[in-house]
Amino acid sequence: MDLAKASPAEVRSLIRAGELDKPTSGMCAPYAQANMAVLPKELAFDFLLFTQRNKVPCPVLDVTEAGSPVPKLVAPKADLRHDIPRYRIYRHGELTDEVTDAAPFWRDDLVAFLLGCSFSFEGPMIEAGLEIRHITDNHNVPMYKTNIECVPAGVFHGPMVVSMRPMKPADAIRAVQITTRMPFVHGAPIHIGDPEAIGISDIDKPDFGERSDIKPGEVPVFWACGVTPQAVAMAVKPEFMITHAPGYMFITDVLNSQLSIM
Amino acid sequence: MDLAKASPAEVRSLIRAGELDKPTSGMCAPYAQANMAVLPKELAFDFLLFTQRNKVPCPVLDVTEAGSPVPKLVAPKADLRHDIPRYRIYRHGELTDEVTDAAPFWRDDLVAFLLGCSFSFEGPMIEAGLEIRHITDNHNVPMYKTNIECVPAGVFHGPMVVSMRPMKPADAIRAVQITTRMPFVHGAPIHIGDPEAIGISDIDKPDFGERSDIKPGEVPVFWACGVTPQAVAMAVKPEFMITHAPGYMFITDVLNSQLSIM
Numbered sequence: 001m002d003l004a005k006a007s008p009a010e011v012r013s014l015i016r017a018g019e020l021d022k023p024t025s026g027m028c029a030p031y032a033q034a035n036m037a038v039l040p041k042e043l044a045f046d047f048l049l050f051t052q053r054n055k056v057p058c059p060v061l062d063v064t065e066a067g068s069p070v071p072k073l074v075a076p077k078a079d080l081r082h083d084i085p086r087y088r089i090y091r092h093g094e095l096t097d098e099v100t101d102a103a104p105f106w107r108d109d110l111v112a113f114l115l116g117c118s119f120s121f122e123g124p125m126i127e128a129g130l131e132i133r134h135i136t137d138n139h140n141v142p143m144y145k146t147n148i149e150c151v152p153a154g155v156f157h158g159p160m161v162v163s164m165r166p167m168k169p170a171d172a173i174r175a176v177q178i179t180t181r182m183p184f185v186h187g188a189p190i191h192i193g194d195p196e197a198i199g200i201s202d203i204d205k206p207d208f209g210e211r212s213d214i215k216p217g218e219v220p221v222f223w224a225c226g227v228t229p230q231a232v233a234m235a236v237k238p239e240f241m242i243t244h245a246p247g248y249m250f251i252t253d254v255l256n257s258q259l260s261i262m
Numbered sequence: 263m264d265l266a267k268a269s270p271a272e273v274r275s276l277i278r279a280g281e282l283d284k285p286t287s288g289m290c291a292p293y294a295q296a297n298m299a300v301l302p303k304e305l306a307f308d309f310l311l312f313t314q315r316n317k318v319p320c321p322v323l324d325v326t327e328a329g330s331p332v333p334k335l336v337a338p339k340a341d342l343r344h345d346i347p348r349y350r351i352y353r354h355g356e357l358t359d360e361v362t363d364a365a366p367f368w369r370d371d372l373v374a375f376l377l378g379c380s381f382s383f384e385g386p387m388i389e390a391g392l393e394i395r396h397i398t399d400n401h402n403v404p405m406y407k408t409n410i411e412c413v414p415a416g417v418f419h420g421p422m423v424v425s426m427r428p429m430k431p432a433d434a435i436r437a438v439q440i441t442t443r444m445p446f447v448h449g450a451p452i453h454i455g456d457p458e459a460i461g462i463s464d465i466d467k468p469d470f471g472e473r474s475d476i477k478p479g480e481v482p483v484f485w486a487c488g489v490t491p492q493a494v495a496m497a498v499k500p501e502f503m504i505t506h507a508p509g510y511m512f513i514t515d516v517l518n519s520q521l522s523i524m
Contacts, residue, residue, distance in 0.1 A: 051314075065416075183446070
C-alpha cells in the first residue's frame with residue numbers, strides 16, 4: 001500500500017491492528033495530522049483555556065467528551081486509544097511507558113485534545129516551490145524553547161516552543177503569505193532572523209528534533225510549534241497524561257485545505 | 263468629548279461613573295468591542311468547549327479567571343462589573359433584571375467570556391468604500407436564527423444566529439476578501455443569497471435588530487453573529503447568567519487592526 005495515497009481510515013486501521021509502528025510523516029498526504037494531549041477532566045478547563053489564550057502554538061482541532069476516545073469532529077469513526085502508532089504515558093511529569101496501544105491506560109475521566117501540526121502548512125509551501133530543508137535532508141524538524149512566555153491559564157504556564165525552517169529571504173516572504181492563510185494551524189511565522197532575539201543561544205542545538213543546515217544567504221524562519229502544549233504540560237507535572245510519541249501523529253479525516261482560509 | 267475619538271479607558275471611566283448609558287456603536291472607533299456572557303464556573307468548561315467548536319459565531323477574545331471581573335488580556339485595568347453601560351441578568355433562562363452596574367450580582371464562581379463583535383469588520387469594509395446599509399440608515403443590524411445547528415458541547419446546543427448586510431454582488435465579493443482577513447472575528451460570510459437556504463423564511467422580519475432595505479440588484483450577505491452564544495445559552499436555561507444588553511458592548515483596549523491577519 002502507498003501510505004501517502006492511502007485514506008486516513010485505511011492507515012488508522014493498520015495502526016489499530018498493530019501492523020504499523022512508525023512515524024506518520026508523509027502518510028495520507030492531503031489530510032491533517034494532529035498532536036494529542038490527554039488530561040484528567042479536572043485539568044481540562046485550565047488546559048482548554050490555555051489553548052484558547054495561546055491559539056498560535058496551540059491550535060485546537062478537536063476535544064473529546066470526558067471518557068470518550070472518539071474525536072467526533074475530525075474523525076468520528078476513529079478511536080484515540082488504538083489509532084496512534086505510539087503513545088507516551090506520563091505520571092507526575094515522568095515518562096513511565098511508551099506503548100503502541102493506550103487502551104490499558106484510558107480512564108473515564110480523561111479528555112483528549114487534538115492540536116494542529118505543521119505538516120499542514122508544509123505541503124502548501126512545497127506546492128509553491130519552497131524548499132523545506134528538513135524534508136530535503138530527511139531529518140526531523142528542529143524545535144527550540146524560546147524566551148517567549150505563553151499566556152498562563154490556571155495551572156498551565158511555560159515557554160513557547162518554535163520550529164525552524166531556513167529560507168532565502170524571498171522564500172521567507174512567500175512563506176509568510178502562505179502560512180497566513182492557515183491561522184488555525186499556527187499561522188504566520190512569529191520571528192525571522194536573529195535566534196538570540198527570542199532566546200535561542202545556539203541554533204545548531206535544537207531542544208527537540210534535529211539541526212537543519214542554514215546555507216549562506218538564508219535566514220532562519222520560526223513558527224509557533226505544537227510541541228508547546230506538551231512542554232507546558234510537562235512543566236506543570238500533571239498527575240496523569242497521555243500523549244502521542246513525537247512524530248507518531250494522529251491522522252484526521254480533515255483535509256489540510258479545509259484548515260486554510262484561502 | 264468626541265466619543266468616537268476617546269480612548270477606551272476614558273469611555274469606560276464615564277460608564278463606570280454612571281455618566282454614560284447608551285449603545286456603544288461608534289465609540290472609540292479603532293478599538294474592538296465585545297459581547298459578554300458570564301456563567302457559573304461549573305458551566306464554564308462546556309461553554310468554552312462550545313465556543314471552541316463554533317469559532318466562527320463565537321470568537322473568544324478573553325475569558326476571566328473564576329471570580330475575577332478583570333479581562334486581563336484585552337483590558338487589564340477594566341472591571342467587567344461596572345464598565346459596560348447596561349447589563350442583563352438571567353435566572354433559569356428568564357430575564358429578571360436590566361441594570362447599569364452588575365456588581366450587586368457578581369459571584370465568586372462566575373467566569374466571564376468576551377466574544378468578538380461585527381463592529382470590528384464593519385470599519386474595514388467602510389474604509390474600503392463599501393456601504394453598510396444599517397449604518398447608512400442608522401438602525402440596528404438585522405439578525406436571524408438559521409437552520410444551521412451549532413456543534414453541541416456538553417449542555418450547550420442551538421442554532422447559529424447570523425447578521426445580514428445587503429450588497430451589490432461586486433461589493434459582496436470584496437466583503438468576502440476583507441472579512442476573510444479577520445478569522446478571529448467571525449471571518450468570511452457563511453452564506454450569500456437565498457435566505458430560505460439557511461432557514462430564514464422572511465428576510466423582512468429579523469429575530470433580533472431591525473430590517474434593512476434590500477435594493478434591486480443587491481443580495482443579502484450573511485455572517486455568523488455574536489448573538490449566537492446568548493441565544494444558545496438561553497436555550498439551555500442556565501441557573502444564572504449575566505450578559506451585556508444588546509448594543510451596549512464592552513470596549514476593549516485591542517485595536518481592530520490587531521484582530522486582522524492582513
